[in-house]
Amino acid sequence: MTDLLETIRFFRTAIAGSVLVAVCCAVVGVHVVGRRIVLTGLALPQVAAAGIGLSFLLSGFAFTGEGSGLGWLRSHDLMALLAAGAGAAALTERPGRRGAGREVRTAAVLCLAGGLSFLLVQGSALGMEEVRNIVAGDVLGIHEERLAQLALFLGPVLLLTALLHRRLLFASFDPEMASTLGIRTGLHDLLFHACLAVTVARSVHATGTLSSFAFLVLPGAASMRLFRGQGAVFAGAAGLAALGAAAGFLLAADERLDWPVGPTATAVMVLIFGAACGVRWVLDRRGGGPAASSAPR
Amino acid sequence: MTGNALEARALSVGWRGRPVVEGIDLALPAGEALGIVGPNGSGKSTFLRTVLGLLPPVAGTLRRGDGFRAGYVPQTDSIDPVFPFRALDVVAMAARADAILPFTAGRERERISREALDRVGVGRLAGLPYRDLSGGQRQRVLLARALASRPTVLALDEPTTGLDLEAEASLLALLRRLREEEGMTILLVTHALTTVADEATQVLLIHGGRHREGAVGEILRPEVLEPLYGMPVRVDEVAGRRVVTGLPGRTA
Numbered sequence: 001m002t003d004l005l006e007t008i009r010f011f012r013t014a015i016a017g018s019v020l021v022a023v024c025c026a027v028v029g030v031h032v033v034g035r036r037i038v039l040t041g042l043a044l045p046q047v048a049a050a051g052i053g054l055s056f057l058l059s060g061f062a063f064t065g066e067g068s069g070l071g072w073l074r075s076h077d078l079m080a081l082l083a084a085g086a087g088a089a090a091l092t093e094r095p096g097r098r099g100a101g102r103e104v105r106t107a108a109v110l111c112l113a114g115g116l117s118f119l120l121v122q123g124s125a126l127g128m129e130e131v132r133n134i135v136a137g138d139v140l141g142i143h144e145e146r147l148a149q150l151a152l153f154l155g156p157v158l159l160l161t162a163l164l165h166r167r168l169l170f171a172s173f174d175p176e177m178a179s180t181l182g183i184r185t186g187l188h189d190l191l192f193h194a195c196l197a198v199t200v201a202r203s204v205h206a207t208g209t210l211s212s213f214a215f216l217v218l219p220g221a222a223s224m225r226l227f228r229g230q231g232a233v234f235a236g237a238a239g240l241a242a243l244g245a246a247a248g249f250l251l252a253a254d255e256r257l258d259w260p261v262g263p264t265a266t267a268v269m270v271l272i273f274g275a276a277c278g279v280r281w282v283l284d285r286r287g288g289g290p291a292a293s294s295a296p297r
Numbered sequence: 298m299t300g301n302a303l304e305a306r307a308l309s310v311g312w313r314g315r316p317v318v319e320g321i322d323l324a325l326p327a328g329e330a331l332g333i334v335g336p337n338g339s340g341k342s343t344f345l346r347t348v349l350g351l352l353p354p355v356a357g358t359l360r361r362g363d364g365f366r367a368g369y370v371p372q373t374d375s376i377d378p379v380f381p382f383r384a385l386d387v388v389a390m391a392a393r394a395d396a397i398l399p400f401t402a403g404r405e406r407e408r409i410s411r412e413a414l415d416r417v418g419v420g421r422l423a424g425l426p427y428r429d430l431s432g433g434q435r436q437r438v439l440l441a442r443a444l445a446s447r448p449t450v451l452a453l454d455e456p457t458t459g460l461d462l463e464a465e466a467s468l469l470a471l472l473r474r475l476r477e478e479e480g481m482t483i484l485l486v487t488h489a490l491t492t493v494a495d496e497a498t499q500v501l502l503i504h505g506g507r508h509r510e511g512a513v514g515e516i517l518r519p520e521v522l523e524p525l526y527g528m529p530v531r532v533d534e535v536a537g538r539r540v541v542t543g544l545p546g547r548t549a
Contacts, residue, residue: 034380036377163397163398169390170390173376173382173390176346177371177443180367182395183394224379227381228424229386233380
């Protein structure tokens, strides 16, 4: 117990950063699961990773050096954000229009970005060490200044999605009715994809591609199995994500294991999702099935 | 709403500037019901979407009456049940849709939503997941959602599809009550001629790019329907209700 408290005290900034990233991914991820754009949720972290890879590659060229005016090309965060923004814009599709063509296009982007993120980093001085960081993340590298940066970007995303969650859901659940009532569904789509791009870009650099994707999808999917009603689903997703991220961190930080944080948190989140599926299965078997009521059918 | 709820002059509707149906002229007084009938793919839903402002007219003019406020009931299978909304959440989407922030109008939204569910006879389903409801129950929840938006015009897209006989009769009776007791204008898209024969006061009949519009008694006659459908059609009265039957394979 003392060891655990000591670990929490020592890593409190990193734990807070990883929980913040997980909660933000989960809240935005409820919309990702609800809109059935999980494949986009897989592709965007890879696109952001390719942006980081490009920044590594460009760091080796003199034209991006100090005083050139192109120093921003070396910024991992900025390049990840630009890449994720471009990816979100390219993969944007109005909800309700599902088709094999769109999925194939998303898969092609995923493959291209996944390949590029490896190839671009290969040319950098640190090589495969950077690849490992992109995949597994650099959670332990979240110090106070980076935590403040994360909060600066992810705080507004959380605030925006919390304030507009009704309209964002309405615009994706039934865009035609929403438009009929004067809700600007195009604007809400744009806002959602902007939130998604910012979340993915910041989370990939902090926790890696695998963990970003896992926390974008699994907490929302688990919460939808456990809870009913929109407020409960969002709160549940945030809570499960915080639990998964914190538990994963503490497990990885155990000196007997010494595992990488991102993959460990991902594994814990998968276990939580599995448990949620089990609970739903038990609840359904105990009579929580389709509406049995005397109301008109 | 008084006067005409809807007026169309030489109206063409379609997608991306390409007309699907051209030259529609109609005037629908407030409180009446327009049946929009035709086979699948004929342009019924395109006309309805144009009226609702979801698509721009390709040509001609469309004037909505003063105070026009539409409540839309889409086809039940057009809504993805993946999200575990409760029936109350679905209805609350449209109640006080003008209030942007979640903490404004929360109680009023819930009150309006519960009233709307009670009004369509499914108040006891408020807490149940929408995706677990039967087709008829979902249709009523969507109708409650449309009513929660306080509409003057209620637009329904194939509302009786997939409903059993009892659920269909009950839904149509409810629509009749809304029109007769509350003066609501109804726009009813369906492929069933018999449904509009009973429920509508006017008909817009679309078939193969051609159309006819007018009062029910004027349009639902064999001499009007047979050239449009290319087969003999009988219009009978059974138990005081008009029944339209197509007779394929026979000579007109």
